[in-house]
Amino acid sequence: MTPVAPTLELRNLSVHFETAAGPVHALRDVTLEIAPGETLGLAGESGSGKSTLAYAVLRDLPPSARLAGDVRFDGESLLGKAPEALRRIRGRRIAMVYQDPKSSLNPSMRVGRQITEVLEIHALASPSAAARRALELLDLVRIPDPADVARAYSHQLSGGMQQRVVIAMALAGDPQLLIMDEPTTGLDVTTQARILDLVADLKRRLGAAILYISHDLAVIARVSDRVGILYAGELMETGPVAELFRRPAHPYTRGLLEALPDIHGTRGPRPIGGRPPERAGAMAGCLFAPRCGFAEAACAQTRPELAIVGRTQRARCLRWETVVATPMTASGRLRVRAPAATAPPVATVEHVTKHYDEPGALARWLGLARPPVHAVDDVTFALGAGEVMALVGESGCGKTTLGRIVVGLVPPTSGRVRIRRRGTSAEVVDDAEFRRLVRIVFQHPDSSLNPTKRIATILARPLKLAGVPRRGRRARVRELLEAVRLDPGHLRRRPRELSGGEKQRVAIARALATAPELLVLDEPLSALDVSTQASVVELLMDLQARLSASYLFIAHDLSVVRHVADRIGVMYLGKLVELGTADEVFRPPYHPYTRALLSAIPVPDPSAPSAAVPLEGTVPSARRPPAGCRFHTRCPSKLGRICEEIEPPLLSAGGTHVLACHIPLEELRRQPPVRP
Amino acid sequence: MKRNPALALGLLLVGAVIVLSLAAAAIAPYAAAEQHIADRLQGPSPRHLLGTDQYGRDLLTRTLFGGRPALVLGLGAVALGLALGVPVGLASGYAGGRTDEAVMRVVDAFLSFPALLLALLIVTALGATTGHALLAIGVANAPGIARIVRSQTLAVKHEEFVLAARAQGDSHGYVMLGEILPNLLPPIVIEATIRVGFAILAGASLSFLGLGVQPPQADWGLMIREARQYIFLSSWPLLCPGAALAITIVGFNLFGDGLRDWLAARA
Numbered sequence: 001m002t003p004v005a006p007t008l009e010l011r012n013l014s015v016h017f018e019t020a021a022g023p024v025h026a027l028r029d030v031t032l033e034i035a036p037g038e039t040l041g042l043a044g045e046s047g048s049g050k051s052t053l054a055y056a057v058l059r060d061l062p063p064s065a066r067l068a069g070d071v072r073f074d075g076e077s078l079l080g081k082a083p084e085a086l087r088r089i090r091g092r093r094i095a096m097v098y099q100d101p102k103s104s105l106n107p108s109m110r111v112g113r114q115i116t117e118v119l120e121i122h123a124l125a126s127p128s129a130a131a132r133r134a135l136e137l138l139d140l141v142r143i144p145d146p147a148d149v150a151r152a153y154s155h156q157l158s159g160g161m162q163q164r165v166v167i168a169m170a171l172a173g174d175p176q177l178l179i180m181d182e183p184t185t186g187l188d189v190t191t192q193a194r195i196l197d198l199v200a201d202l203k204r205r206l207g208a209a210i211l212y213i214s215h216d217l218a219v220i221a222r223v224s225d226r227v228g229i230l231y232a233g234e235l236m237e238t239g240p241v242a243e244l245f246r247r248p249a250h251p252y253t254r255g256l257l258e259a260l261p262d263i264h265g266t267r268g269p270r271p272i273g274g275r276p277p278e279r280a281g282a283m284a285g286c287l288f289a290p291r292c293g294f295a296e297a298a299c300a301q302t303r304p305e306l307a308i309v310g311r312t313q314r315a316r317c318l319r320w321e322t323v324v325a326t327p328m329t330a331s332g333r334l335r336v337r338a339p340a341a342t343a344p345p346v347a348t349v350e351h352v353t354k355h356y357d358e359p360g361a362l363a364r365w366l367g368l369a370r371p372p373v374h375a376v377d378d379v380t381f382a383l384g385a386g387e388v389m390a391l392v393g394e395s396g397c398g399k400t401t402l403g404r405i406v407v408g409l410v411p412p413t414s415g416r417v418r419i420r421r422r423g424t425s426a427e428v429v430d431d432a433e434f435r436r437l438v439r440i441v442f443q444h445p446d447s448s449l450n451p452t453k454r455i456a457t458i459l460a461r462p463l464k465l466a467g468v469p470r471r472g473r474r475a476r477v478r479e480l481l482e483a484v485r486l487d488p489g490h491l492r493r494r495p496r497e498l499s500g501g502e503k504q505r506v507a508i509a510r511a512l513a514t515a516p517e518l519l520v521l522d523e524p525l526s527a528l529d530v531s532t533q534a535s536v537v538e539l540l541m542d543l544q545a546r547l548s549a550s551y552l553f554i555a556h557d558l559s560v561v562r563h564v565a566d567r568i569g570v571m572y573l574g575k576l577v578e579l580g581t582a583d584e585v586f587r588p589p590y591h592p593y594t595r596a597l598l599s600a601i602p603v604p605d606p607s608a609p610s611a612a613v614p615l616e617g618t619v620p621s622a623r624r625p626p627a628g629c630r631f632h633t634r635c636p637s638k639l640g641r642i643c644e645e646i647e648p649p650l651l652s653a654g655g656t657h658v659l660a661c662h663i664p665l666e667e668l669r670r671q672p673p674v675r676p
Numbered sequence: 677m678k679r680n681p682a683l684a685l686g687l688l689l690v691g692a693v694i695v696l697s698l699a700a701a702a703i704a705p706y707a708a709a710e711q712h713i714a715d716r717l718q719g720p721s722p723r724h725l726l727g728t729d730q731y732g733r734d735l736l737t738r739t740l741f742g743g744r745p746a747l748v749l750g751l752g753a754v755a756l757g758l759a760l761g762v763p764v765g766l767a768s769g770y771a772g773g774r775t776d777e778a779v780m781r782v783v784d785a786f787l788s789f790p791a792l793l794l795a796l797l798i799v800t801a802l803g804a805t806t807g808h809a810l811l812a813i814g815v816a817n818a819p820g821i822a823r824i825v826r827s828q829t830l831a832v833k834h835e836e837f838v839l840a841a842r843a844q845g846d847s848h849g850y851v852m853l854g855e856i857l858p859n860l861l862p863p864i865v866i867e868a869t870i871r872v873g874f875a876i877l878a879g880a881s882l883s884f885l886g887l888g889v890q891p892p893q894a895d896w897g898l899m900i901r902e903a904r905q906y907i908f909l910s911s912w913p914l915l916c917p918g919a920a921l922a923i924t925i926v927g928f929n930l931f932g933d934g935l936r937d938w939l940a941a942r943a
Contacts, residue, residue, distance in 0.1 A: 448835075
């Protein structure tokens, strides 16, 4: 197919792990190749074997792993290589970038030293030349002042900067193959957009082959030349990025695409039903058949081969012709928006401010006082009955703190939050009643359930606190589990026996146990896979329609909240900079920051242009927020001194839409919409 | 078990020590204080499998009975240490801030004092009895346990399930005992197991100094103390309790290490 010899070639690679319960199959019969200078995007849900594939290439699997087939790198088989020979290849000719940059960097070593260490280990440069080369590498990954960064420790850098340093380290050996395993997962959308730009740029300049692993097809679309879709350890579809996104031939690929949130808000994300198969023992037929809408009797019997779909597009599906012929009109449900609230609001947030680490009297007297961290500064809004309001912003903008203030976990420094029962105007003052009516779902499903308790105990606790008698509790716990669409068999299980999505469902059930008026959702999706995200969103919206509770939906990604939120608030460095209905926020006039956030959203369309408004620099310290407009240090359309000196007030931009910017409204209105 | 030889061997040794001590009265060939004046300081023989001491008492019998005070001291002192250290560490870590600072400085002051010296002080002040030795070793163990529990509490208290409990109105007491403590049990059990070995050693040391178990009771530390003077006449009176002590301590350490690996593999 490719005229040049591939850099990496997997031939019928299978990996299984020997466990006490028998073999667990992680990869089955995977064949693929990556040419020099080519980027292969590898996508799939968690547990699909993406990372196992990366570790298999590096031959860095636990001792219980058994490999079959062949891994060929630059024409040579890696499977027969001695450890010493592999060591010379790893880190030099094959380099890896992992998901969490913080744990990839040594916190006790200066960043520059970590790069020169790589150079010295592989004897690529003399100590003096290494220091120079380290600066070149930092410059290569577009770090603005390499000399300063080289002297810094990793904790002094932002997540995006850390990931750039990790990429610089990976590039130190001038590798022929670069493996990137979810390098932008966990980063802000704005940071993600810039790392993706960097990867695209490096690709053009370096000519290395790249294996790019992600669960998010929108990200894959941005960087890949070709795409491979992995499901339950099996390669389901491969093809050039343009063809595969335009005409996905495997139902699973379609499912992944339909699970993505749509920033136009014309369709809701649609989850793929069911869950991946257990991977112990042999499987007959197509592995995806139990979850597939196109499946027929034959699918359960014969394991499909990779069928030729296009010139280089292949799909492991018996019915690919039908799949291709069926247009992708299917879409998830859209939320029926609540009518404009006329009843008194359920929650009002009045001039809420939270300053952490306020210096004490002694420190002030001694002149040692550092300014406090301005987590939230003078935020005011009201939340109507049955309304869904989203709060978005980069990490560190204060949205999580605000959410915790609303549920009473964190006391505000000044200002107050009032909660009312629906349809009444009397404020809830009783603490126990407040705890029942205002509930929270946290971000990390792995941390939000106590690992030592059974699900039944976890769900019964809030009921016990609310004074529900024992027998009523048992019935209600079953009801709750049913409401979040979990099997009653889960009651006896402990959290570690559940998947991430299931744990998040339990956390939602716990929050709903006491029939709350207001549910604060603190980034409930960001730790989940795209397809799991879609099913949790669908669940949350169904529950909202049934219970008509108000939601305060905190997210770092505007695309997720596009079709679920009635109103969206955008926060930057503790300030609310824009607030309006979803449609108002997604159309001009935009606050320049909102505009940057919108343009940073990756879209699952390889032909879409990259971010139109790249947001440079990092969020300034919340200890010393910039004077005037807090966004002026990064604003691409800053006017001048007025932005540096005078803080813009929130002004009406028509309807319920308010935004805080010095640029005249007429001018903001004239700007073109982002991704029309 | 196959993949964890430390746990298997530890379990075997600790189990053997406990069973032999409990069954001492049934399996020992003589009564604990029975003297055979004609057979003083003898080596092993069919009548005295491990020889005799300076009063002609059977060493096998004495060594078997000597396990009892050792276990009582070791387990009792660690139980006391846990009873004092766990609440202090848990509450201090959970409270955080200045309270935690203040409590931990006091704990540090205790820790900077050699544990055996602290135990010696307590015993000299209160009088040399087995009970006081237990009290002394227990108190000496408490600061170390408090430190461990506090550091584990700090690791758990920022987990979201703790926040969730606070947000739904659970009391501080429930959050500490019902939410945090169950997550600390594995490290506490491991720590306690290893400490039992050292507490037994400390108890034997006090007895050796004449400040713990009093004659004529059979106790390993006391046996070593008495055998010291006759070491050139017969080494058996010294070897028997010494070996028993070593086996017991190694057993508890292996058991603790093995338990750590086992729990880590299970998590």
